[in-house]
Amino acid sequence: MKISAARVIVTCPGRNFVTLKIETDAGVYGIGDATLNGREKAVVAYLEEHVVPVLIGRDAARIEDAWQYLYRGAYWRRGPVTMTAIAAVDTALWDIKAKAANMPLYQLLGGASREGVLVYGHANGADVEQTVDEVGRYIEMGYKAVRAQSGVPGVKGAYGVARGTMYYEPADSALPTETVWDTTAYLNFVPKLFERLREAHGPDIELLHDVHHRLTPIEAARLGKALEPFRLFWMEDPTPAENQEALRLIRQHTVTPIAIGEVFNSIHDCRALIQEQLIDYIRTSVVHAGGITQLRRIADLASLYQVRAGCHGATDLSPVTMGAALHFDLWVPNFGVQEYMRHTAETDAVFPHAYRFSDGYLHPGDAPGHGVDIDEALAKKYPYDPKQLPVARLKDGTMWNW
Numbered sequence: 001m002k003i004s005a006a007r008v009i010v011t012c013p014g015r016n017f018v019t020l021k022i023e024t025d026a027g028v029y030g031i032g033d034a035t036l037n038g039r040e041k042a043v044v045a046y047l048e049e050h051v052v053p054v055l056i057g058r059d060a061a062r063i064e065d066a067w068q069y070l071y072r073g074a075y076w077r078r079g080p081v082t083m084t085a086i087a088a089v090d091t092a093l094w095d096i097k098a099k100a101a102n103m104p105l106y107q108l109l110g111g112a113s114r115e116g117v118l119v120y121g122h123a124n125g126a127d128v129e130q131t132v133d134e135v136g137r138y139i140e141m142g143y144k145a146v147r148a149q150s151g152v153p154g155v156k157g158a159y160g161v162a163r164g165t166m167y168y169e170p171a172d173s174a175l176p177t178e179t180v181w182d183t184t185a186y187l188n189f190v191p192k193l194f195e196r197l198r199e200a201h202g203p204d205i206e207l208l209h210d211v212h213h214r215l216t217p218i219e220a221a222r223l224g225k226a227l228e229p230f231r232l233f234w235m236e237d238p239t240p241a242e243n244q245e246a247l248r249l250i251r252q253h254t255v256t257p258i259a260i261g262e263v264f265n266s267i268h269d270c271r272a273l274i275q276e277q278l279i280d281y282i283r284t285s286v287v288h289a290g291g292i293t294q295l296r297r298i299a300d301l302a303s304l305y306q307v308r309a310g311c312h313g314a315t316d317l318s319p320v321t322m323g324a325a326l327h328f329d330l331w332v333p334n335f336g337v338q339e340y341m342r343h344t345a346e347t348d349a350v351f352p353h354a355y356r357f358s359d360g361y362l363h364p365g366d367a368p369g370h371g372v373d374i375d376e377a378l379a380k381k382y383p384y385d386p387k388q389l390p391v392a393r394l395k396d397g398t399m400w401n402w
Contacts (some may be wrong), residue, residue: 030095034088090291116361120145224254308336
């Protein structure tokens with residue numbers, strides 16, 4: 001079964017998505033997500049100019065060889081653009097292989113390790129009480145795990161607070177929006193938020209929180225210690241992880257679980273964090289870490305150190321990645337939780353899918369392949385709309401981590 005054609009599809013049904021469609025001479029096709037939020041066109045160019053030409057005529061069944069060719073064969077390795085492009089190819093080829101075998105992808109990976117995939121939703125509000133209400137709304141919808149974010153008094157444009165409900169998309173303008181950050185205000189506020197959430201919703205609901213790289217290591221340690229009485233499921237991205245030794249300092253001071261990795265692109269980005277057990281959950285995603293092939297390697301390494309998978313799953317990933325991630329989640333033995341931000345109705349129409357939500361869990365479905373398709377005619381009705389992620393400055397004007 002040879003690859004006969006491959007093309008890139010860009011669409012914007014509420015936000016921008018990049019999809020790679022690979023066709024074979026046997027009439028079987030597969031699709032992969034190639035979306036890199038705010039840098040979509042960079043991946044489009046990489047795929048069209050450097051990847052698609054070398055795919056034509058290759059054996060679609062040789063997934064590992066294709067992965068190694070695109071990774072080892074590129075002298076300039078790794079990085080988000082390269083690894084997102086590789087991920088798109090890898091996901092599409094796994095889709096083809098599972099369709100050719102007439103089985104859902106999770107069966108091809110080794111079968112299910114659980115009956116469903118625990119997911120968490122995103123509750124957010126302008127202030128504490130609105131966030132309390134939103135967490136309650138997610139509980140009513142059946143969620144057993146909820147990420148809570150809130151506006152912070154004195155902080156304009158706090159991370160994680162949506163402009164509406166249900167659908168959070170931070171990329172909001174053709175040029176980056178500038179936000180202002182105040183660490184002291186945030187550190188004083190967040191423990192009060194979670195104290196109120198536990199008071200309102202009790203001890204059983206799993207609560208998560210995303211710091212979004214905003215703190216220094218000692219500040220993150222302070223926050224983790226302050227949140228211990230409220231038993232968070234995890235504290236996400238407490239500090240930028242380029243300096244992986246920074247996580248040692250956090251570990252020394254708090255037992256609040258740590259989740260990191262949505263911006264990682266390869267196993268090398270997280271190897272030390274896993275081997276030294278400096279994190280509890282690894283959040284690398286199908287689309288940004290080289291596809292299912294490398295995500296399995298990361299998970300296998302993590303399993304040796306009792307680190308669990310908690311894949312990134314925001315709406316900057318298309319339903320293609322969500323579908324592929326759910327097949328991975330259903331199979332992977334060291335699973336923790338899956339982020340699940342619901343897409344808009346327009347996006348769901350462009351990407352019809354087999355996965356379904358019920359009582360706090362998602363199941364990928366039993367359609368052959370990863371169970372997600374693309375309606376190309378509908379996709380054409382939503383042209384690309386340039387949008388970039390915000391940037392952040394401290395109150396004195398210093399550039400900070402958004």
